[in-house]
Amino acid sequence: MGITFDSEGPGARAASESFGRPAMAEIATVERGPVDVRPSFDLITRFLLDSVVVGVRGDIDLLTAPALEGLLAALIDGGHKNLVLDLADLDFMDAQGLRVLAAVSGRLLSATGSLTIRSPSVAVLRLLDVMAMTDLVELRPVRAEVKTLGAEQRSDAPAAASAALPPEPAAGVPALLAALPVATDLIDAALRMVTALTRATLRSADGVSVTLTRHGQLTTVAASDETIAQMDRDQYATGEGPCLAAASEGHWFHVESLAEEQRWPQFIPRAVAGGIASILSSPLLVGDRAMGALNIYSNRERAFGPEDQELAALFAGHASKILAEARQDVTANEMGLRLRDALGTREVIAQAQGVLMARDGGSAEASYGAMRQSSKRAGVTVRAQAFAILATTHAVTTGQPIAEVTS
Amino acid sequence: MNPQSGLLEGARRRTGMSHGELWFRYFELGGMSTALEVEAFLYDALSPTNHDRNLVATALNERFSELGGDHPVPYTDDVDSS
Numbered sequence: 001m002g003i004t005f006d007s008e009g010p011g012a013r014a015a016s017e018s019f020g021r022p023a024m025a026e027i028a029t030v031e032r033g034p035v036d037v038r039p040s041f042d043l044i045t046r047f048l049l050d051s052v053v054v055g056v057r058g059d060i061d062l063l064t065a066p067a068l069e070g071l072l073a074a075l076i077d078g079g080h081k082n083l084v085l086d087l088a089d090l091d092f093m094d095a096q097g098l099r100v101l102a103a104v105s106g107r108l109l110s111a112t113g114s115l116t117i118r119s120p121s122v123a124v125l126r127l128l129d130v131m132a133m134t135d136l137v138e139l140r141p142v143r144a145e146v147k148t149l150g151a152e153q154r155s156d157a158p159a160a161a162s163a164a165l166p167p168e169p170a171a172g173v174p175a176l177l178a179a180l181p182v183a184t185d186l187i188d189a190a191l192r193m194v195t196a197l198t199r200a201t202l203r204s205a206d207g208v209s210v211t212l213t214r215h216g217q218l219t220t221v222a223a224s225d226e227t228i229a230q231m232d233r234d235q236y237a238t239g240e241g242p243c244l245a246a247a248s249e250g251h252w253f254h255v256e257s258l259a260e261e262q263r264w265p266q267f268i269p270r271a272v273a274g275g276i277a278s279i280l281s282s283p284l285l286v287g288d289r290a291m292g293a294l295n296i297y298s299n300r301e302r303a304f305g306p307e308d309q310e311l312a313a314l315f316a317g318h319a320s321k322i323l324a325e326a327r328q329d330v331t332a333n334e335m336g337l338r339l340r341d342a343l344g345t346r347e348v349i350a351q352a353q354g355v356l357m358a359r360d361g362g363s364a365e366a367s368y369g370a371m372r373q374s375s376k377r378a379g380v381t382v383r384a385q386a387f388a389i390l391a392t393t394h395a396v397t398t399g400q401p402i403a404e405v406t407s
Numbered sequence: 408m409n410p411q412s413g414l415l416e417g418a419r420r421r422t423g424m425s426h427g428e429l430w431f432r433y434f435e436l437g438g439m440s441t442a443l444e445v446e447a448f449l450y451d452a453l454s455p456t457n458h459d460r461n462l463v464a465t466a467l468n469e470r471f472s473e474l475g476g477d478h479p480v481p482y483t484d485d486v487d488s489s
Contacts, residue, residue, distance in 0.1 A: 342435040349437050365458050368437070369484055372465055376478055381469050382436055 043071055051082035053118075057089040060097035069100045076104070081113025088119035095343040098127060106336040190322045192222040198296060198315045199224045204303035205296045207231070207276075210319060211243050212284070212292035218247055221292075227274055228297055234274075238266035243295040246281035250290035252316075254309070255279040257301040277301045280309065282316035286324045294319055345383050352386035355393050415463055416449040418480050422470040432466035457483040 041058035052075050060068055075083060083104070087093075105115040120128065191210045199208040207228035212221045218236055223229035235241030241264050242253035255261050258272050258279070271279070276297050284292040294316040298304065304312070349371075356367035375385035419429055426449070430442040438445070440459055447453035448463055455463065461482045468478040 338431070342431065345435045346437050353437075368458065369461065369482075372461060372482065373484070376468070379472075381472070382465055 041067070043068060045071065045075075051084050051116075052080045053084040053086055055086040055089060059092040060090065060100070061092065061094045062096050065096035065100050068097070069103065072100070072104045073107075076107055076111065076113070081108060081111055082116075083108065083113070084116045084118050086118045087121065087124060090121065090124065093124055093127065095347060099340055099343055101128075102336045102339050187322060188221050191319055194294070194315055194319045194322070195222040195224055198294065198312070201315075202296060202304075202308050202311055204298050204300065204305075204308055206299045207297040209243070209295045209297075210284070210292060211247050211295060212323075213247065213290075218244065218292070228295075231271055231274060231276060231297060232295070234270040235267050238264075238270070240264040241267040241271075242279050242281040243293045246283045246293035246295075247290055250283045250285060250288070252280070252282045252309075252313070254281075254304065256304075259301065275299055278303045280304045280312050282312045284316055284320045284323060286320060291320070291323055345386075348390065349382060349386045352389040355389055413451065415460075415467065415480065418467045418471075419449060422467060422474065424467075424470055429463070429466055429470075432470070433462050436462050436465055438462045 041060075041064040042056075044055035044057070046053045046055070054068075054071065054075075056068065058064070072083060072085075085101075101115070101117075108115050117124075117128070191212070195208045195210055199205050202208075207224045209223040209228045209232050210221050211218050211232055220229055220232040223232060232243060235244050242255050246253050256278055258268055258277055261268050277300050278298045280296045280298075281293045282296075283290045284294060294312065296304065296308075296312055349368075352371060353364060353367045356362070356370060357364060360367065360370070362370070371385055371389065372382055375382045378385065380388075419426070422429075424432075426446050427442060429449075430438075430445045433440075433445055438459060440448075440455070444453055445459075445463060448455040448459065461484070464480040464482050467480045471477065471479055
């Protein structure tokens with residue numbers, strides 16, 4: 001029984017380069033039909049002042065999704081961050097289209113841009129809803145508020161808390177912070193940058209570090225020098241100190257004079273021996289949860305005045321924001337990856353179901369039932385069983401020896 | 408009709424999966440109902456089709472398999488025969 005699929009069949013839909021499963025690629029190369037981009041598909045791009053509108057006419061499916069993805073990727077690469085996908089003239093969209101939407105919105109999120117879906121049909125809306133993607137694709141720029149901290153806005157808002165900051169060193173700093181990278185793999189670099197900026201901006205700071213909770217343990221991700229790194233380690237070793245307190249209790253701790261400090265009797269003598277005279281620790285908060293602390297050390301007593309405290313709060317706020325956005329990126333990215341895998345599995349199962357229907361002439365549900373029961377007997381997952389069925393079909397269509405399908 | 412009321416929800420709790428995780432696995436297997444609808448199936452607030460019920464059972468059973476167990480959640484087509 002030679003089973004082949006034409007380019008319109010379910011087999012063709014599976015021929016994606018991006019399923020990320022090796023077995024899939026093997027099947028895909030065999031079942032891919034003659035590839036011609038259909039004439040009924042068209043992309044119309046309009047460049048507006050602050051966004052690019054891409055209109056889609058026709059179908060987004062296996063054959064056309066790469067073209068759409070390529071165009072959107074080229075726009076993002078070209079620095080366009082606000083993309084609008086106009087689906088008013090869209091006739092049909094399958095899982096491949098959803099995959100492109102998930103990937104593109106994930107990329108735009110990391111670039112602090114946005115993807116907006118305009119005029120989706122009821123069917124597309126339903127798909128997005130089922131995929132819990134309505135939020136994902138309508139994300140607004142997450143860092144819009146950072147712009148309000150730019151130096152140029154400062155004079156317009158004299159009443160704002162930031163207006164109390166000393167103008168000379170701080171004016172350019174928030175803008176600099178806003179430009180810091182926030183991608184997950186760069187988070188440590190970003191926090192090191194915050195550390196360096198804090199150190200350079202606060203004249204009274206002799207050392208700065210950032211402490212973070214990672215895998216349930218406090219670790220120093222950035223320290224201005226080895227003495228400071230040792231200060232953090234001393235706190236982890238003794239299990240006490242202002243940085244630990246700030247990182248766990250979520251509010252700031254100011255030790256004006258270590259010589260007079262009564263708290264933390266284990267840690268304080270070590271710090272004094274290291275030449276530290278005062279410490280200011282500000283918590284890093286994501287939501288209302290303390291994730292770590294920005295720690296500023298000085299060799300002088302009572303080194304941190306009100307301005308220093310304001311600046312410390314500002315820098316801690318930026319470090320918190322970097323953390324929050326990194327977490328968001330991770331979540332969106334992980335979700336995108338899981339979504340891609342899930343869509344791949346659905347396709348494979350649907351194809352195997354189709355193969356069984358064609359072979360046995362049963363209903364869709366009966367075919368699924370047969371596949372489920374045989375997977376149970378074989379002690380494998382439905383997904384693995386579906387792969388096995390497709391592999392057998394592959395053997396049939398390629399003339400290779402036929403393995404018995406367990407069913 | 409559901410001969411064993413609360414069975415699915417009880418099984419879900421034993422797997423330790425959240426409702427969201429269970430829905431995701433159900434979706435991966437080809438399910439088309441929303442997360443809210445699947446949650447309603449578990450609490451017998453909504454009657455699933457046989458197909459939907461079997462998909463939820465499969466998602467649960469495959470998790471039980473991962474944990475080293477058998478397939479304790481029955482399917483609608485093996486309730487009679489076994």
